[in-house]
Amino acid sequence: MNNGPLTGVRVVDLTHALAGPYGTMLLADLGADVVKVEAPAGDMSRRAGPYPPEDTTHVFGGYFQSINRGKRSIVLDLKTPEGISTFRELVRDADVLVENFSVGVMERLGLAYESLAIDNPRLVYAAVRGFGDPRSGESPYAAWPAFDLVVQAMAGIMGITGTEDGRPIKVGPGVGDIFPGTLLALGVVSALYEARGSGRGQFVDIAMYDAVLSLCERIVYQHSYTGAVPVPEGNKHPLLSPFDVLPATDGWVTIAAPNDSRWRRLCELIGRPDLGADPDFATNVRRVERRDDVFDALAAWTSCRSKAEILQCLGGSVPVGAVRDAAEIMADPHVASRDMLIELEHPGATNSVVVAGQPLKFSRT
Missing domain, CATH: 3.40.50.10540 (Crotonobetainyl-coa:carnitine coa-transferase; domain 1)
Known part of the structure; x- marks a missing residue:
């Protein structure tokens, strides 16, 4: 009911x-x-x-x-x-x-x-x-x-x-x-x-x-505050670094650690404490100015590791995620535990079909 x-x-x-x-x-x-x-x-x-x-x-x-x-x-x-x-x-x-x-x-x-x-x-x-x-x-x-x-x-x-x-x-x-x-x-x-x-x-x-x-609220204040006209920048972010899509041996991963303490922790985990201590990369503003160097340093580490290895190392410590396709998403235990796959009957079909579930969860109703 x-x-x-x-x-x-x-x-x-x-x-x-x-x-x-x-x-x-x-x-x-x-x-x-x-x-x-x-x-x-x-x-x-x-x-x-x-x-x-x-x-x-x-x-x-x-x-x-x-x-x-x-x-x-x-x-x-x-x-x-x-x-x-x-x-x-x-x-x-x-x-x-x-x-x-x-x-x-x-x-x-x-x-x-x-x-x-x-x-x-x-x-x-x-x-x-x-x-x-x-x-x-x-x-x-x-x-x-x-x-x-x-x-x-x-x-x-x-x-x-x-x-x-x-x-x-x-x-x-x-x-x-x-x-x-x-x-x-x-x-x-x-x-x-x-x-x-x-x-x-x-x-x-x-x-x-x-x-x-x-x-798209960011483009409004960015233009109003700075006079800049935001443009496509690929996978880079104009205001945050690192905020990147990086290569792995079997695909791609995303790493977002613009917070300064997260950045230092990321540098420790990838074996680059020197980068975390470098004053030229100490703040998000400075890292945005040097975002190509930030990308290159991270890519040198991710490009020789699999997605699973990267997630195993960084997961839970800094924001990280693998770029996944639909099959990988539907096999993810998170999706099952959150009831985000709904099986439905379909007219003319003997097997059930699956659609995306409801993200709004309530404790009582």
Whole structure:
């Protein structure tokens, strides 16, 4: 029986693709009763795959499964009076409505927040769009469609992520969707908390652009304080050293020890106490100025050792981690002990499939 902290909260989910469904997945994982409303054609992510080898039905694939688990589903055609009527009945009894249509779509359907709030004054209406809703401030890009890649480019991620020659590279995970989706869930929960006292809902507005800009907060203060325009620097950090990705005999490891005492401890462990005592490397500021020398000293030590040997030596003393692939992560005992792999049934497949688990842990619910 579900006893999550949001048990009893009813959510009508009109979202599709990734940002919105990720946010409502978080609400479902936390115990909310989420009813996913799909048009007759279905959410676009149903057709994205991948599918288990024996699945010939292709009802949905891994993309859809990963971010829509734990939700109930209904098909409504909001272009028909019957669909609109049923939808209004759902919303009348709901605590939350979430949608990620383009600006103006819900208004054209006669389903604007102001209209729905007349029937349900306590309704928390949340929207996540590429550039936000005009209610909170009208962006010049308000009518532009957006995807993760576009937002990574426009809001700063790709401006500081890339090779040292300046070629931009997108971040692998869809952070341009997932981080806005996470803030969406936080916004919904915050509005629900406020409504407990006021008895009134409100409009919650998340722009993907805004969310990613907040994620890139370092570039804002760095430019404001120094006048510098941050650029891609490969795996180096402009303000911290060591903060590096280093070669091992069987792959790569990361070492981050910008704290001065951690730096000295690192130097002891790799057999370079002379470097730890050198005043030219005594502070993080000085090490940043000489970060190529810091990198070379560490790489000389890591490059003749395996990842396991490096972790055995440094683990628990300085921040260190191996660069791992999905297979290595899924075999990691940490992941098992933290319940970060969830087995689910999949239509058309005899074996269970695995999706990423829920990182929010609670002691009682």
